Amino acid sequence: MTSSTNANDAVERALLEAAAIYKPRAGEIVPLGAVHIKLQKAGFSAAEINAAFSSMEAKGWITGSQSPAHFKLTEAGFAEMPGAMSPTVEDVERAVLEVTAAYTRKANEIVPIMGVNMKLQEKGYRADEIADAFESMIAKGWVVIAGTFFKLTPEGAAELA
Structure with missing residues (x-):
């Protein structure tokens, strides 16, 4: 792994943690702007955040939604979210x-x-x-x-x- 990959992993993890406050489940939308702002306040640059979104989309963790203001969490992305578990x-x-x-x-x-x-x-x-x-x-x-x-x-x- 390169240091760039490690940095990208850190941004992806931070992105999932920021999204987790909305308690999304697989297939549900998360507000893109609010997550972006939270990550910028945490010290990540817009370029780092956008790279993480692209990487997460390539991994199949997120997809776009009908609204450009949201992204949708996939089953794979939900599984990566800290503490994620659908209740029985x-x-x-x-x-x-x-x-x-x-x-x-x-x-x-x-x-x-x-x-x-x-x-x-x-x-x-x-x-x-x-x-x-x-x-x-x-x-x-x-x-x-x-x-x-x-x-x-x-x-x-x-x-x-």
Whole structure:
């Protein structure tokens, strides 16, 4: 490896770290300008940043998006992101239960779906991941949906223990 390659690797890593604040998953867009500015503030030149973007595109880590103001993270790029891991349905179910415990630990008490969704999205979970977790929890008999609320069943409440 040349020192130029090492320097480029450092910029690529910094770029992925800067993009990580947006909690993107594979196939999602990241604001190009904001990442560029963050890297410039960290001391990288525009030429270094642009070279890193080109290198990352050549490696298949990123692609362009329909908007020139964004880039899209690929599966390969997501895998390179520090701390990147898509949660399993079971992971999201556990998160739903943790947030629900702040409302109640008892069966048959109503819990606002929107409140739980908002807390989970603040933690970086996506709406489709949350919906999949609720569907799984319904199938397991852990929750019952009641309009814009849900209730833990006795089985669901037992999962909080």
